[in-house]
Amino acid sequence: MSKKIPIAVPQGSKWCHGCQQVKPVQSFWIDRSKKDGRHYCCIRCGDRKALERAERGRMMNEVFLRVGRG
Ligand SMILES: [Zn+2]
Numbered sequence: 793m794s795k796k797i798p799i800a801v802p803q804g805s806k807w808c809h810g811c812q813q814v815k816p817v818q819s820f821w822i823d824r825s826k827k828d829g830r831h832y833c834c835i836r837c838g839d840r841k842a843l844e845r846a847e848r849g850r851m852m853n854e855v856f857l858r859v860g861r862g
Contacts, residue, residue: 806830810837 797807805814810833821831821838831838 806834808832808834808837810834810840 799807799814801807801814804817806817806820806828807813808815808820815834817830819834819836821835822829823831826832
């Protein structure tokens with residue numbers, strides 16, 4: 793393994809590069825382009841990114857609403 797992971801990862805688990813901890817492989821998105829078939833970060837980290845995007849979208853909406861209201 794070439795990537796630096798601070799602890800030993802047991803079988804059936806995977807190191808999440810997003811939250812920097814070991815999680816069961818079931819907690820990772822399936823990514824068939826990857827060698828191990830799973831995304832490098834877990835679903836929660838992926839969700840966080842999606843949430844950030846949604847949050848930004850909502851803020852934009854609020855700005856538009858405020859402007860619309862005058
Ligand atoms: Zn994570």
